[in-house]
Amino acid sequence: MNNTFVRLNGLTIENFKNVKNGQLSFANPRKAYRTSVLGLYGQNGSGKTALIDAIELLQLALKGQPIPSKFADYINVEAQNASLHYEFTVASDIGEYQAFYDFELRAERIESPQNMAVSSSEEPHYRAVIAAEVLSYSYEDSQIKVRKSPLIDTASTKVFAPAGKYSCLIGKDKEVAMNLMVDKKVVMGASRSFIFSRELLTAMRNNQAGITNPEYKRHMLLIESLVRYGNFELFVINTANSGIISMNMLPLSFKYEDGTNGAVGNILIPLEDAAPIPEEAVSMVEHVIANMNIVLSQIVPGLTIRIEKLGEMVFANGKKGVKVQLMSLKNKKAIPLKYESEGIKKIISILQLLVVVYNRASITVAIDELDAGVFEYLLGELLRIISEKGKGQLLFTSHNLRPLETLDRGFIAFTTTNPSNRYIRMSKLKDNNNLRDFYFRDIVLGEQIEEVYDPTNNAEIALAFREAGESCGS
DSSP states (O other): OTTOEEEEEEEEEEEETTEEEEEEEOSOSSSOOSSEEEEEEOSTTSSHHHHHHHHHHHHHHHTTOOOOGGGGGGBOTTOSEEEEEEEEEEEOSSEEEEEEEEEEEEEEEOOOSSSSOOOOSSOOOEEEEEEEEEEEEEEEESSOEEEEEEEEETTSSSSSBOHHHHHHHTOSOHHHHHHHHHHHHHHHHTTOOSTTOHHHHHHHHTOGGGTTOHHHHHHHHHHHHHHHIIIIIEEEEOTHHHHHHHTTEEEEEEEEEETTEEEEEEEEEEOSSOEEEEHHHHHHHHHHHHHHHHHHHHHTTTOEEEEEEEEEEEOTTSOEEEEEEEEEEETTEEEEGGGSOHHHHHHHHHHHHHHHHHHOSSOEEEETTTTTTOOHHHHHHHHHHHHHHOOSEEEEEOSOOTHHHHSOGGGEEEEOSOTTSOEEOOOSOOTTSOHHHHHHHHHHHOOSSSOSOOOOOHHHHHHHHHHHHHHTTO
16 A cells, blocks of 8 residues: 555636536646656636635535535535546556546535524535545556446445446445445435545445455555545645635644654644643654754755744643644844744745655645745746656746746646636746746737636726725715
């Protein structure tokens, strides 16, 4: 399992937020690179964050976690459901899969728990539901070649179809089937994925009759690889992180391995004052910081950080903790990290993940507004280094156009003004063209098949400012 490589190749979004239809391949169409980078650019409100939200939705599904109710509001107002389609390459020592995961996102009204109908002026509440899940794959190794076909299709009135795949993965125990039918309803009611639910995974793992079946092993290797990917190798950093940093909290995202031990996740460290963290987390934070400092001191010359331990304490649940404060060290002087700029804090919060993207192939990091607070020259150089010499996958949105000059143009995609064809790559672009200049020119001239900018009128904007000022008594 540790030698399995998972790469998210692309996705298709339908009726999700302001994207009626949008398709993106994450592969560079110009040249084969070891790393996978995609920067998405475009006008405000044109579907950039929808990409990050779709990847967050994938992460939640693969982890078997409940989908937050906010996603019910992400279904396009003109549609009943949203559809999402994800494509993967899963490579192992044995063979290679092309995997496909599809589902519908539905909004299901939450009924009042009261046993009488009571009129209310309040708006109805909805939960987000994952439905009609389908996991398919094709496979090839030195001995066999399997054409693409569904492995698990939950749209069936039974536990799942096809019947042959069900028999292979679960067996023929009727009691297990009956329990899974109940689990299926419970899982959907809890806004979780059924394919990647703990309940279904446990039933498949407990199928002792399948252990010696090569087909069972092939199916399970794919499923377990995607589960591991969602839990340990897929990271989503959204704009909430920037908001947390503004409130003097540092969301430290990390993944590290030390011999046979490792850790993955994030920890929120208050910066305003010294704050307690669990005792067992201290050594992990120290390890992550020491690892980051190697790169941090090169990105911001002479800067390193450390944690100052200010004494032990006991939490309300009886567990031990340590009160710590993050310190910034520059020119041999230590000051609390809270006094550093938000750009420095942003870099620190994601730096360990960028280190992992650079060094590990089976890793995906998706970041919304990567450029927030980061000096544009530094941003361009960091992305250039990762794209040319890294191994993993970095997907990001940005408003800063400097990366258009430092990255291979195959790493860049753009949003359009057409919600039915939301994502494109630039065409009619020559090798000697500067992509940044070309993009500006296209905003003015509109030379692509789809417009990339909804024009604004400076005179109308000025008039609107004047009218607004008059209405408020200015």
